[in-house]
Amino acid sequence: MTTCSQPADPGHSPQEAQPVIRIRNLRKTYRLGDESDVHALAGVDLDVMPGEHLAIMGSSGSGKSTLLNILGCLDHPSSGSYHLGGDDISLLDDDSLSQVRGKRLGFIFQSYHLIQQLTVLENIQMPLLYQNTEGPESLARCKQLAEIVGLGARLDHRPKQLSGGQQQRVAIARSLVNDPLLILADEPTGNLDSATEADVLELIDNLHDQGRTIVMVTHDDHVADRADRVIHMRDGLIHKTTYPSPP
Amino acid sequence: MLLRYRRTFTLGVKNLYLHKVRSLLTMLGIVFGVGSVIAMLAVGEGASQKASESIARLGSRNVILQSAEPPAEVASQQQETSNNIPAWRKTYGLTGQDIQRIQHTIPNVELILPETEKTEEVTSPSSQRRAILHATTADAPEMRNLAAIEGRFFTNIENDRAAAVCVLSPALRKKLFPFGGAIGQTVRIQADFYTIIGIFSPGFAGDDDDQAANGAANAREDIVYLPIHTAKTRIMRFAYSRTEYDTLVIRTTSTRHVPAIGAAIEALMKATHNEKDYRITVPLELLAQARETQKLFNIILGSIAGISLLVGGIGIMNIMLATVTERTREIGVRRALGARRNDIIIQFLVETVVISLTGGIIGVVLGVSLPLIISALTSVPTVVTPVSVALSMVISLLIGVVFGLYPARRAAALNPIDALRH
Numbered sequence: 001m002t003t004c005s006q007p008a009d010p011g012h013s014p015q016e017a018q019p020v021i022r023i024r025n026l027r028k029t030y031r032l033g034d035e036s037d038v039h040a041l042a043g044v045d046l047d048v049m050p051g052e053h054l055a056i057m058g059s060s061g062s063g064k065s066t067l068l069n070i071l072g073c074l075d076h077p078s079s080g081s082y083h084l085g086g087d088d089i090s091l092l093d094d095d096s097l098s099q100v101r102g103k104r105l106g107f108i109f110q111s112y113h114l115i116q117q118l119t120v121l122e123n124i125q126m127p128l129l130y131q132n133t134e135g136p137e138s139l140a141r142c143k144q145l146a147e148i149v150g151l152g153a154r155l156d157h158r159p160k161q162l163s164g165g166q167q168q169r170v171a172i173a174r175s176l177v178n179d180p181l182l183i184l185a186d187e188p189t190g191n192l193d194s195a196t197e198a199d200v201l202e203l204i205d206n207l208h209d210q211g212r213t214i215v216m217v218t219h220d221d222h223v224a225d226r227a228d229r230v231i232h233m234r235d236g237l238i239h240k241t242t243y244p245s246p247p
Numbered sequence: 248m249l250l251r252y253r254r255t256f257t258l259g260v261k262n263l264y265l266h267k268v269r270s271l272l273t274m275l276g277i278v279f280g281v282g283s284v285i286a287m288l289a290v291g292e293g294a295s296q297k298a299s300e301s302i303a304r305l306g307s308r309n310v311i312l313q314s315a316e317p318p319a320e321v322a323s324q325q326q327e328t329s330n331n332i333p334a335w336r337k338t339y340g341l342t343g344q345d346i347q348r349i350q351h352t353i354p355n356v357e358l359i360l361p362e363t364e365k366t367e368e369v370t371s372p373s374s375q376r377r378a379i380l381h382a383t384t385a386d387a388p389e390m391r392n393l394a395a396i397e398g399r400f401f402t403n404i405e406n407d408r409a410a411a412v413c414v415l416s417p418a419l420r421k422k423l424f425p426f427g428g429a430i431g432q433t434v435r436i437q438a439d440f441y442t443i444i445g446i447f448s449p450g451f452a453g454d455d456d457d458q459a460a461n462g463a464a465n466a467r468e469d470i471v472y473l474p475i476h477t478a479k480t481r482i483m484r485f486a487y488s489r490t491e492y493d494t495l496v497i498r499t500t501s502t503r504h505v506p507a508i509g510a511a512i513e514a515l516m517k518a519t520h521n522e523k524d525y526r527i528t529v530p531l532e533l534l535a536q537a538r539e540t541q542k543l544f545n546i547i548l549g550s551i552a553g554i555s556l557l558v559g560g561i562g563i564m565n566i567m568l569a570t571v572t573e574r575t576r577e578i579g580v581r582r583a584l585g586a587r588r589n590d591i592i593i594q595f596l597v598e599t600v601v602i603s604l605t606g607g608i609i610g611v612v613l614g615v616s617l618p619l620i621i622s623a624l625t626s627v628p629t630v631v632t633p634v635s636v637a638l639s640m641v642i643s644l645l646i647g648v649v650f651g652l653y654p655a656r657r658a659a660a661l662n663p664i665d666a667l668r669h
Contacts, residue, residue, distance in 0.1 A: 074664050107584065113576070113579075117265050126580075130584065
């Protein structure tokens with residue numbers, strides 16, 4: 001797929017002017033019965049600039065998960081356009097979407113979603129497995145990432161042998177391994193106690209400081225406060241936008 | 248690309264290893280399926296080769312004629328026939344005339360070996376035995392695969408001159424002359440003495456085992472070979488026999504003439520004999536028939552074993568479907584991290600193929616060793632053919648692919664969002 005041939009270099013990119021995410025009039029409609037349609041997204045417009053840290057808040061059913069799924073190329077919008085790094089995503093087929101996910105996106109999930117039978121190192125390598133970019137350099141890079149998230153000594157451990165905070169740090173390392181254009185985090189601290197939460201948020205802040213573009217869904221105000229911009233969703237629309245002042 | 252498949256492969260093996268018991272139980276179906284296919288075919292092939300061998304021993308270039316009491320006479324044995332000859336005295340079967348006719352009318356006949364047998368008391372200086380007197384010509388060792396143990400067989404000249412010589416089977420020699428040599432000694436049959444000129448074994452390599460296993464065959468061990476002319480001129484029972492020859496073994500110049508000559512002899516016999524007082528056997532035809540029967544037998548055996556392979560395959564599919572459900576979330580994660588549908592399909596196929604191939608290999612080991620055990624414990628001959636091994640390996644591979652495909656496709660068809668939420 002040619003649209004993915006230019007992996008962005010976040011942070012030092014000269015394309016500062018072009019938004020990473022550009023969404024126009026995005027709608028997602030679920031048809032429940034014959035007549036009743038549920039508008040999970042009812043026409044959302046959103047631009048996310050490179051290096052931005054955006055938080056999405058909202059009660060359940062507000063459409064924030066649907067928005068994140070579409071941003072993560074896991075779901076198709078019913079109508080509207082979605083450009084990721086300048087390329088129109090809404091037209092791609094399933095295989096191409098897989099490729100976009102693998103090459104341009106990094107995922108951090110609430111429940112970590114590590115693969116239990118694999119070691120820390122193998123989990124971090126996982127996205128590369130589907131990109132045919134495995135090699136000695138990438139192995140070194142995976143080790144380096146494990147080092148950065150503080151798990152350099154636990155490469156051969158299985159997820160079960162790690163605490164929740166450690167598992168989430170493995171997931172963060174995994175989300176970085178393909179040098180993604182955009183990191184999507186779905187309540188990354190939702191399952192963690194406050195001490196480890198602080199660690200993980202610190203790590204995410206560091207990523208932001210390195211110029212990574214981050215979109216994070218959260219319930220927590222103090223988590224959202226670390227973002228550059230917070231959008232509040234309600235009934236499938238962006239209800240209000242706030243700009244927390246840096247702590 | 249290759250590296251990726253290697254990773255997928257090692258992952259598949261690892262996944263199986265993590266669920267050792269389950270994988271092993273799943274494999275068991277294939278193990279026994281493949282094992283029984285190979286073992287069954289081995290038993291079938293063994294039986295087939297044994298049958299072929301015993302037929303081939305009759306000689307694939309030969310056509311065999313045997314005297315047979317005409318059926319009508321069997322029914323009315325006590326009644327007198329129209330010629331006022333009692334039925335029990337009436338001659339029947341193969342005669343010297345038949346030999347003449349065949350030799351003079353049918354081309355490509357190389358040799359005709361006449362044989363006729365009676366049972367008679369044979370006396371040595373130290374012992375007496377009831378033995379089979381087997382009257383034949385000098386061609387017998389070659390035509391009937393008699394093995395020389397000691398001395399020589401009688402010659403055509405001795406036959407023509409009705410010389411009083413004989414050849415003993417090793418078993419009879421042991422009984423009549425337990426101490427010391429037999430060559431040059433004499434035995435008495437009825438009123439005459441016969442000089443022993445040789446010891447010849449009727450045994451074929453394979454037959455010895457059978458005789459050891461089967462006591463009834465011992466009855467055929469005590470044999471005296473006599474020149475046929477000697478027997479007919481010197482021994483009453485041969486002279487006044489109702490049949491001139493028990494058997495004529497007709498050797499053709501080549502196997503490719505056998506069917507035609509067989510038909511020609513049959514026609515000739517039909518035209519010259521009023522009654523059907525003979526039986527014709529063409530070993531080559533028997534062989535073809537035996538092969539045909541064996542083929543059918545093998546197909547039946549093979550399909551029974553094939554059913555167990557099928558059951559093994561269904562077992563694999565069952566387990567893999569359960570595995571897909573169990574690993575839905577893993578599939579979701581992989582999809583989110585960039586795995587295409589095909590990557591997921593391949594991952595699951597690798598697991599089923601590894602299961603079925605490993606099961607296949609263990610099954611081959613089982614299938615090859617089982618016939619050996621069968622052969623060692625019983626006298627059933629078994630032959631493992633490379634074809635059956637290759638065939639069952641290919642089938643087990645196919646089973647992995649075929650029965651793995653449906654679960655794999657189901658895994659790949661999962662929507663990543665739903666899979667992640669699972």
